[in-house]
Amino acid sequence: MPMPVLRGLLVVAFFALCAFYLVPVYVPRPAFIPGFAPPPDMWPRTVSLIGILLGLLALILAFRGGAPAEEAVETDGSSTKRMVLRFVGLVLAFGLFLAALPFVGFLIAIILLTFTMVLMTGERNYRVWIALLSVGGPVFLLLFFNSALGTQFPKGALLKTLGF
Template identity: 45%
Template sequence: MNQNRDFYAGLVATVFFAIVLFVLIPIYVKVPSFIPGFAPPPDMWPRVVAIIGLVMGITALVLAFPKMREASRNQVTSLGNRIASHKTLIIRFIGVVIVFAAFVFGMPMVGFVPATVLLLAVLFIMTGNFERKLWMAALTIIFPVLLYLLFTEVTHTPFPEGSLFF
């Protein structure tokens, strides 16, 4: 990974997980007024994942600065050249943002499992690496189903089922 890509990946991860932690979780995860002493609140695991992601994003940002300083001594490129050379990555990033927005707004309609399957399929396609198509297809279906079964059968946490199918 080059130095600017590390920085931008850390910046995107930091912003994304900060929005999830400080905006989306307080708005969309309902916490009941009374929780028994042995049960964790419903917002515990989303907060844990968001905090870990936020720390990883900040760490990536911090670790990218020395690389950026070294690279800035060696070469100077204009913004136009940088955009032109990374046009495919910029288009993929815009596509991923659109897909995440569709996931957030479409999940109440289609439900968790179908929305997550579609999200993972699009994200795998966006990587552009099709060497392991079987793994990609299997993970696209198996991971959301296993996640759904884990939470519904083990922790008895209901996931959105969607208004389109039920």
């Protein structure tokens, strides 16, 4: 199977898993939602559906031959086996994120997930940027969603015992 086709299939599979299993199961939908407020699952569902569409677009381009020709580079590690292993690692990381969420809370779990995702890209040289992205990004987004949008995230048993 050509690499662009496999890449498109993996993107569609990942976002379909998020849209049709993870979001309905893990994003609670309250019984009453005011008319002016979007439901809590709106953004996760929107991002997942956009991911599915982009994966389908990648598949269409791969089948039509519209994808740019990729030069084989010996050092990039993008073999089919490595790509499948990274996908399995991605699914496992999300599973661990969901398992850790009730215990450590959203902030610590998302910091660990972001750190794992950055490391799975293969980048190891920019340690300061990796730390800023892994810690600063989730903290900034959590503050934004809490203060600007009033969205609450799970605290977790660990943070509750520490008094946060």
